[in-house]
Amino acid sequence: SQQGEEDPQALSIQEGENATMNCSYKTSINNLQWYRQNSGRGLVHLILIRSNEREKHSGRLRVTLDTSKKSSSLLITASRAADTASYFCATDRGTGYSTLTFGKGTMLLVSP
Amino acid sequence: EPEVTQTPSHQVTQMGQEVILRCVPISNHLYFYWYRQILGQKVEFLVSFYNNEISEKSEIFDDQFSVERPDGSNFTLKIRSTKLEDSAMYFCASTRGITEAFFGQGTRLTVV
Numbered sequence: 001s002q003q004g005e006e007d008p009q010a011l012s013i014q015e016g017e018n019a020t021m022n023c024s025y026k027t028s029i030n031n032l033q034w035y036r037q038n039s040g041r042g043l044v045h046l047i048l049i050r051s052n053e054r055e056k057h058s059g060r061l062r063v064t065l066d067t068s069k070k071s072s073s074l075l076i077t078a079s080r081a082a083d084t085a086s087y088f089c090a091t092d093r094g095t096g097y098s099t100l101t102f103g104k105g106t107m108l109l110v111s112p
Numbered sequence: 113e114p115e116v117t118q119t120p121s122h123q124v125t126q127m128g129q130e131v132i133l134r135c136v137p138i139s140n141h142l143y144f145y146w147y148r149q150i151l152g153q154k155v156e157f158l159v160s161f162y163n164n165e166i167s168e169k170s171e172i173f174d175d176q177f178s179v180e181r182p183d184g185s186n187f188t189l190k191i192r193s194t195k196l197e198d199s200a201m202y203f204c205a206s207t208r209g210i211t212e213a214f215f216g217q218g219t220r221l222t223v224v
Binding site: 031033040041042044045048088097098100102105 | 143153155156157168203205207210214216217218220
């Protein structure tokens with residue numbers, strides 16, 4: 001697999017349910033970031049977790065990072081129809097700049 | 113809230129023509145980036161720019177591409193002789209340092 005691979009590729013849930021998306025990567029990282037993209041629109045930064053952190057919260061978002069397994073998960077609690085979007089993880093390549101390697105993304109559909 | 117702005121939102125050009133995509137990064141950011149996303153594919157890094165020079169570039173960023181910061185606010189991507197396969201959404205991003213990246217809404221480039 002390539003750096004920053006998310007699964008599942010697509011996820012369909014009902015409003016109020018939780019959505020969990022996973023990301024795996026291959027090389028060492030400085031940090032891992034999650035982004036959201038509405039169809040045909042720009043990338044919106046959601047949360048950044050550093051390599052020495054294991055868990056981070058922001059509102060309804062919870063991100064975990066397991067550097068030993070080179071994996072991360074994004075949990076969206078109490079999902080809303082407005083959460084419908086594609087979600088990408090991106091790893092900082094550790095080059096000294098915030099150059100990001102993106103995964104293919106998870107397309108989340110939240111039905112009312 | 114400060115944001116990265118890109119113009120135009122959509123550009124249609126003939127194959128072989130030169131195009132310039134424009135970006136205004138967030139004013140106190142020091143690092144600037146271009147990424148592209150071919151329809152249905154992952155976001156790919158093109159180039160990073162710091163202290164008025166290219167700091168890193170990908171294999172995609174060949175001699176057809178160039179970047180410039182012509183003044184204190186704009187950051188441009190030039191494609192000298194466009195090919196059909198250059199059709200993609202191009203995103204500009206900026207960061208203060210090795211931190212979260214803020215992306216613009218993108219320019220959709222269509223080469224015909």
